[in-house]
Amino acid sequence: MQVSCLVFLPLLTAFLVIMTPRRFSYLIRWISVFGTGLHLALTIMISFLFWAEAKGDGELLRTSLVFKLHLVEKISWFDSLGIQYFVGIDGISLTMVVLTSIIIFAGVLASWNVKERAKEFFALLLILVTGVFGVFVSFDLFLFFMFYELAVLPMYLLIGIWGTGPKEYAAMKLTLMLLIGSAFILVGFFALYYGSGFYTFDLIKLATANFPVDFQRWVFPMIFVGFGVIGALYPLHTWSPDGHSSAPTAVSMLHAGVLMKLGGYGALRIAVFLLPEGAKYWGLFFMGLTTINILYGSFGAIWQKDLKYFTAYSSVSHCGFVLFGISALNFMGMKGAVIQMFSHGIMTGLFFGLIGMVYGRTHTRIISEMGGLARVMPWLATCFYIGGLASLGLPGLSGFIAESHVFLGGFFGHSLQSVGQSGALMKTFTLIATLSIVVTAVYVLRGLGRVFQGPIENAEFANLEDAMLSEKLSTGILVVVLIVVGLYPSILIDVIEPAIRPVLNRLAGGL
Amino acid sequence: MLASIFNSPYFYPSIYHWLVLSSALFSIGIYGFLTRKNAVGILISLELCLNSGALNFVVFDYFRGNHIDGKIMALFIIAVAAAEVVIAMAIFVGMFKHKKTIDVTEMNQMRN
Amino acid sequence: MQNFINIFTHGIFIKHAWFVLAVPFLSFVFVGLVLRPLSKKASGLIATLSISVTTLFVYGIIAECFLMHRVPSGAAWQVPWLRYQDGLSATLGVLVDPLSLLLMCVVTTVSALVHLYSIGYMRGDEGVGRYFAFLNLFTFSMLGLVVAPNILQIFIFWELVGVSSFLLIGYYYEKPQAVAASKKAFIVTRFADLGFFIGIFILGYYGFQSFSRLGPTVPQALSPFDFAYLTSPAFIEFFKHETYMIFGLSIFSLTLILVFMGACGKSAMFPLHIWLPDAMEGPTPVSALIHAATMVVAGVYLVARMFPLFVASPEALGLVQCVGTFTCLFAATIGCTQDDIKRVLAFSTLSQIGYMMFALGVCHGGNTLGYTASLFHLFTHAFFKALLFLGAGSIIHALHTNNVWEMGGLVKAMPITHLTFLVATLSISGIPPFSGFFSKDEILLSAFINHQYLTFVIALLVAGLTSFYMFRVYFLTFWSEAKWHGHVHKPQEASWTMTLPLLLLAVLAAISGFTPIAKWIFYTKSQVESHRLFFVPVFGVLVAAFGFLLAMLFYTGDRKIVDHVVLKFAWMYGVIKHKFYIDEVYLWITKKVIFRFIAFPVAWFDRRIVDGGVNLAAWVTRKTGWLLRFLQTGQVQTYGIWLVSGGLVMLLVLLTL
16 A cells, blocks of 8 residues: 555645646645655655665575565456556665655755746646656556656656757657657567466566577567666667756756666666576677766766756766666676666756756856856855765765676676676776776866856856755755765665565576 | 249349449449549449448348348448438538539648 | 873773764764854864864874783774675774874874964965865865775775865865866876776775685685785785786786876876876965875875785886886976975975885885885874975965065064974985984885885985975075065964964974884884994985085075076976976876867767767658658549559458468
8 A cells, every 4th residue: 555655646746736726836836845745754654664674684685585575566457468556665666766756856846936837847747756656666567667658758748848948859859769768668578478478467477487598688688778768878868968958957857867767777677687598698788888878978978068968968977887787787786776776866866956956047057158156156066066076986975885886796797606798898898987987077077167166257147146945955855865875875785685686596597 | 934933043143143233333433433523423432332332231141141130231331321421412512612613633732 | 190091001092993083074064064154263173173182082092002012903993884795895994003003193193283273374264164174074084094994995085085185175166276276186086096996896806706715714804805804915825826917917916006006196106196286276284284294195005004915016016116216206306496385395295205105115125124114204204294384384374475486584584484394394304313314214225225226326316306405495485585575564473373283293393203113013023123224324414415505505695596507407497397298298188189089079979970860760750751741642532542452452462362
């Protein structure tokens, strides 16, 4: 019941928002904030229960290889087709649900100033989030896909109506590319449905199926690439810079922070978990591709003039880490990928939120037109720097935890019994990818330095105001999460580890 | 003699005769449909096609056990065709009012 | 008295060693979040107080070690922090051993004095709260670095000191040079850290592979990252015989070279030295603390910490020696030509760290006296160099200029500064009985007895150069004709918060040479106490005296002599004054090569080719639609023909099947 509440609370909120007469715009905002706040509280409650449990029988879970699902709800839906309403939560889901809760709460706070068609805006945002939550908790592929589409489609309207710049182009491009991705995914799902011989969409049941190796080898890349589109896999990432920079603040936050994580989540949860042989066959290939991702995104970011493009390219680079860790196919790599999903989600949500706030004041996003803003907006500058330092992997902030996991996973890969991948190649890819920590430092410091440091160049900017209360709250939450995870990583690791083990077990040929 | 003629199975047309007739009707209908310029002519040709269909229903019903359902279908077709004619004629009248012609080759506003 | 001593016999301080990290950290949080907006004065006071308490605590630990006549081995306090996977985790801990105690003592002492000094120096500045918070952050990070029991913790705090250095160099964030310098410092050290990071991977990788086998034989080794494990003979033996070769180097040496790369970055060794002179854009107390006494010697500390590994690899140690020797000479020559007082001091720092490095490096000759000498020099250098910087800060505070040619005649105006600056100058020049003499002598000796004669000669030469450029600054600043008469304010000593640290440091700079450091810090005890060669210190002092005389000749009298010499060697002088154009080379590489030939093409490629591909697909779709629409003639009969012929084709297909 709790999980269903988790999924449908935003939908209920959206319904309430729709029912509110348009003239009570304050009420609409308050309902949204209250709904998402309640959701956050619920999520935190559930995660504490979960965490206590994970910590309590830590030793047991540490050795257990069985897929353990909590708070399961299973109702048959279309019996004849083997479709169920099957939701539940494991460590990876929980991490992602917490992330989404935090981001949507911060996002709603950050869009306090949306005046134009506020009702539709908040309603669509909440519907979209329902889809995202649904994806993260559903363990039935059909349900999964349904929620996935629900998460992707409102984006078109949100960008097309409330966006800036070439918004129609960006919205169309984003939606079409993601839909092509989901076409791949759908075909892959049907292949799994028939290929297993069980005629079921139940993920847990499918995991016991014995897919033939050849079958796995052609289905795996299909699903992986399908999810890769939304996870910004090179060269299918180009929707992301345009989409993110045209989207309104909260949508960028949600999109870069959460939706891109659907890619990594699906790739890990479905592609790797169900098709281990395929994963082993294609692992190195995708590792190479994501190495390009990582470096390419960071080099691309150096040259960007627009703050949002800048952040979007850094997202491409950071999402590369997610898929990189997954393709490493070992414990540290996959764990690192999940941590990176969380960490990057918070970080990039923070970035896009801050950019929106800065833009709301300066009315420009061109880096060279700003300068010296730290004097007038110390709060925003501080948050920006903390986010920037997290993104360049400073220890003590969450980025380091994730990146060190991913790198160690890539570098150790070979020795960790996991797969038969070539150790030397994996190491080479990892070493090439580590170059990004320098390049990231270069672009982050250059970009932030130009925006916030130095003398104030534009006299109009000298009287701008710092963040107001809702903005401080919105960014403050994200910063605190970055720091807490960075200082006390066990809070994530204890939860994630038990969920990774079954995947590893399947890769090792178990089950 | 006459009785024997009437009783002969060759006197009564077999299913093939009827099917040939229906095909002929259908083909004539199609021919008309493709070649007529006048909208009413096209409608008439279309009616021929429909009626050939209805004929088929009746014929198959008669030769395959003489259940009633084929005939009911034919009645349906007649009813639907009647309704269709009414609507089509209404459209044609509207078209004529608008363009002073019911030549379908002139009706190419939706091209390309 | 006995009661007082008894406090130190229970091991309480060692048991609660976490205190050393906790106090600066809490103080950082408290000052940064609570006090900063409230009160500038309270921020400075609390920050200074907390560091002073930490300092006293460290002294308590040292006293315990002395009184109990034992140095605990292994980490005094340790908590699990980050579990990568079973058998591979990172802990946070406090390692108490002679080496870390030495560094802790240096860091806390200098830091406390710099904090105190900053109260006076930064008075009236707008962002004092921020300044003290960052200074506390730095102290915390530096302490975390020196007490690290495993290599991952070193890396973590290594990055944190980097970032606090970045924040403090860029403290005047509206000054473009300061911003540029802070970025440069961070990026250059980050680049070096890449090597360090990879080195850690490789060490961890081999450590992890052998840990289950060798780990249990090593006491106190919890994970493959622990120094206790990495420096254990068993592991070194295993790693050394790894046959994997890259570029003709064994993976063992290569790893150490990568680690040394990190050390080079932090310690600003050639060719990664370029950030340190620019880092002088930060407030002067920051330069004294971070860029002279503590952070920049972290590289030396790292090599010393991993010394057992380095000793096993003559190639790596040879490289340490070469880099150290070269930087030592290189920086000293540049130091003779700079006009900015802080830059002279910065290059002298480089040169002195070069001393420490090559002292470690020469040990591949077989005698490990250099290890002791290097750390001894680290110890003394911290005091006299911090003193020099604080003295310079005091002068800058009074005169508002950095240029030595605009100073002069300060002997009377600033007697305390003068006296303390003189002590420091004598100390760095290696004049007995000041502290620099003893440590430098030991370094020279270690080079000599390892038969590294070239290094020895260069070191002697640099000793002369050091003496020359330091006395150059000294004479120009204090004795030459005063050029500040036009100023409204007559320069004078600042408040006691600034002079007290100067005096305390002067005492330390004068007497710290008498510390019997060799008793505690050594690699092989017997080798430390053996050799004493009489002529080495004599040479050292003679060379220093020569440098002194030369400086006196040039800079107390007429400026014409200097100008004449400069003109005579104009070409060479120009090259040296421009720091051998190394900055320009780097600028060219980053601006022209990396930005123009990598970043720009990547951005272009992405927009044109990759995104172009997407747009092409969209274009093809649109064009196909455009072509197909000509099938839409608007003639019902055309559609009819298509329909019928389609039907016929299907019929045919069905019939033939």
